[in-house]
Amino acid sequence: MPSSVMPTPRTTDAQLPPAAVSAVGLRKSYGDKTVLDGIDLRIPAGSVFALLGPNGAGKTTAVKILSTLITADGGQAQVAGHDLAAAPQAVRAAIGVTGQFSAVDGLITGEENMLLMADLHHLPKAEGRRVAAGLLERFGLTDAAKKPASTYSGGMKRRLDIAMTLVGDPRIIFLDEPTTGLDPRSRHTMWQIIRDLVAGGVTVFLTTQYLEEADELADRIAVLNDGRIAAEGTADELKRLIPGGHVRLRFTDPAGYRTAALALGGATRDDESLTLQIPSDGSQRDLRTVLDRLDSAGVEADELTVHTPDLDDVFFALTGGAAAPGPTDQPKENVR
Amino acid sequence: MSSLPLAVRDSSTMLRRNLLHARRYPSLTLNLLLTPIVLLLLFVYVFGDVMSAGIGGGGADRSEYIAYLVPGILLMTIGGTLVGTAVSVSNDMTEGIIARFRTMAIHRGSVLVGHVVGSVLQALVSVVLVGAVGVAIGFRSTDAGVLEWVAAFGLLALFALAFTWIAVGMGMVSPSAEAASNNALPLIFLPLISSAFVPVDAMPGWFQPVARYQPFTPAIETLRGLLLGTPIGNNWWITVLWCLGLAALGYRWSKSVFDRDPK
Numbered sequence: 001m002p003s004s005v006m007p008t009p010r011t012t013d014a015q016l017p018p019a020a021v022s023a024v025g026l027r028k029s030y031g032d033k034t035v036l037d038g039i040d041l042r043i044p045a046g047s048v049f050a051l052l053g054p055n056g057a058g059k060t061t062a063v064k065i066l067s068t069l070i071t072a073d074g075g076q077a078q079v080a081g082h083d084l085a086a087a088p089q090a091v092r093a094a095i096g097v098t099g100q101f102s103a104v105d106g107l108i109t110g111e112e113n114m115l116l117m118a119d120l121h122h123l124p125k126a127e128g129r130r131v132a133a134g135l136l137e138r139f140g141l142t143d144a145a146k147k148p149a150s151t152y153s154g155g156m157k158r159r160l161d162i163a164m165t166l167v168g169d170p171r172i173i174f175l176d177e178p179t180t181g182l183d184p185r186s187r188h189t190m191w192q193i194i195r196d197l198v199a200g201g202v203t204v205f206l207t208t209q210y211l212e213e214a215d216e217l218a219d220r221i222a223v224l225n226d227g228r229i230a231a232e233g234t235a236d237e238l239k240r241l242i243p244g245g246h247v248r249l250r251f252t253d254p255a256g257y258r259t260a261a262l263a264l265g266g267a268t269r270d271d272e273s274l275t276l277q278i279p280s281d282g283s284q285r286d287l288r289t290v291l292d293r294l295d296s297a298g299v300e301a302d303e304l305t306v307h308t309p310d311l312d313d314v315f316f317a318l319t320g321g322a323a324a325p326g327p328t329d330q331p332k333e334n335v336r
Numbered sequence: 337m338s339s340l341p342l343a344v345r346d347s348s349t350m351l352r353r354n355l356l357h358a359r360r361y362p363s364l365t366l367n368l369l370l371t372p373i374v375l376l377l378l379f380v381y382v383f384g385d386v387m388s389a390g391i392g393g394g395g396a397d398r399s400e401y402i403a404y405l406v407p408g409i410l411l412m413t414i415g416g417t418l419v420g421t422a423v424s425v426s427n428d429m430t431e432g433i434i435a436r437f438r439t440m441a442i443h444r445g446s447v448l449v450g451h452v453v454g455s456v457l458q459a460l461v462s463v464v465l466v467g468a469v470g471v472a473i474g475f476r477s478t479d480a481g482v483l484e485w486v487a488a489f490g491l492l493a494l495f496a497l498a499f500t501w502i503a504v505g506m507g508m509v510s511p512s513a514e515a516a517s518n519n520a521l522p523l524i525f526l527p528l529i530s531s532a533f534v535p536v537d538a539m540p541g542w543f544q545p546v547a548r549y550q551p552f553t554p555a556i557e558t559l560r561g562l563l564l565g566t567p568i569g570n571n572w573w574i575t576v577l578w579c580l581g582l583a584a585l586g587y588r589w590s591k592s593v594f595d596r597d598p599k
Contacts (some may be wrong), residue, residue: 067439068438068439069597069598071597092439097435097436097439099435101432102432103433103435105353105362112356116349119349119352120440122441148360164436168440228394
């Protein structure tokens with residue numbers, strides 16, 4: 001790990017953007033219960049990273065460690081180029097955190113919450129008021145600004161929470177289960193908020209137990225299970241990890257069907273519907289092989305569809321759930 | 337920003353937050369004022385004749401007992417506000433906003449300092465309010481010039497500061513408001529076994545050392561001396577030692593609990 005102050009990538013990573021968050025071997029246990037069992041992360045600046053996992057997988061613990069709330073038992077991590085253990089205040093100055101449980105002061109109004117944040121970020125009075133009013137407006141809270149935050153609905157509290165996090169203009173934002181407990185409309189509002197943040201160049205580290213959410217928002221996803229990263233990659237890369245993906249070819253001409261079946265040795269035949277099913281990871285190279293074989297056999301399929309397992313399959317396979325369709329004995333597999 | 341201005345600035349922000357809470361929800365503070373005021377009225381108007389017989393070698397009248405009682409009631413008022421401090425700190429620590437503060441680049445101690453300064457100010461306001469009731473029923477300072485009044489206020493502030501740090505520690509280690517309230521109960525009981533209501537000399541001999549040297553008695557005797565001209569003797573420095581010791585202990589305790597990883 002580089003120990004310099006700036007997020008300089010290792011020379012071998014020279015083509016990669018600098019890491020906003022990087023961690024090696026993070027460990028944490030409470031008593032004899034191991035919550036994080038050595039996790040490695042590298043999150044490029046300006047991207048959205050989703051830590052996906054079932055309840056109790058250690059997602060919140062990971063966020064708490066990376067946001068300086070608690071200390072790790074082992075491992076190293078750098079956030080915004082600063083070492084967590086050596087320079088926690090420098091890390092804090094660069095990050096914003098919206099935890100799983102509402103981090104607003106319920107006894108005071110939404111506006112007072114915002115001004116409190118402005119004061120703690122040492123903004124001049126006038127600027128603090130301007131920033132607070134702007135963010136309240138942006139998150140649709142202007143009408144409720146003078147009401148105590150304890151009277152807000154779940155979605156409003158969450159929006160106020162994020163608005164407060166944004167007062168200091170953080171470059172890296174941690175969102176711990178930002179949509180848990182929200183109704184569908186609030187969830188979509190929250191997704192849009194997150195997309196807008198990313199459009200502004202902010203790095204987002206979010207945790208979620210919703211596959212759809214990770215699929216929707218994240219550039220990269222790590223599946224956390226039992227304190228370990230079970231897999232990491234883009235949503236598509238993760239889907240390809242799981243067997244069950246295939247290419248389906250449908251023919252109308254029985255002769256063409258038979259020729260193709262001979263050309264493609266490993267295909268599963270369905271003579272009645274004249275379809276062939278070839279195991280495939282759905283990659284370009286794999287498809288090209290199939291197409292090349294069809295070409296050299298001189299047949300053309302009437303319909304070609306690629307089926308990749310959805311993220312649910314991946315999730316259950318990796319976290320050892322009941323619906324696991326594939327091998328689960330690969331506890332650690334990094335897709336690059 | 338260098339460290340000291342940062343500490344002052346963040347602490348005053350936190351203080352404003354706590355005062356805002358107190359102003360928005362004054363019921364907790366006002367409820368805590370009820371106990372000393374009720375005790376004051378009870379001991380003067382219901383038990384007054386009996387109690388006054390016990391002071392000054394007998395033959396004292398009710399107005400003399402008011403004079404005897406009020407300094408103790410004032411310090412008891414501080415004891416009462418400490419329960420409020422412990423409860424509000426305990427409540428606050430369970431709030432998500434504290435986790436937010438911990439992940440912000442602010443002066444780390446400012447959360448606690450805000451609570452302490454806010455509580456001391458509330459304690460002093462409470463003392464003034466209860467003192468006003470005392471004056472209304474006939475309490476008069478017989479011996480206090482400007483200097484004595486300043487010293488009396490200084491004593492009350494120092495006493496409140498020291499015990500507030502203890503109460504903050506109690507609030508920090510309490511998992512709930514109920515537990516905080518129970519943990520802080522000794523701070524209500526201590527004045528009852530001090531010289532607040534009856535002179536230590538009137539207590540059983542074996543108990544006198546406990547009553548005489550616990551922190552409330554020297555503070556009460558010092559306040560009496562300042563306001564009424566009774567002899568202070570060694571009570572003032574015993575009070576100061578108690579306060580410095582408790583403040584240091586409470587500060588270190590609270591800080592070490594706050595610096596621990598939250599659950």
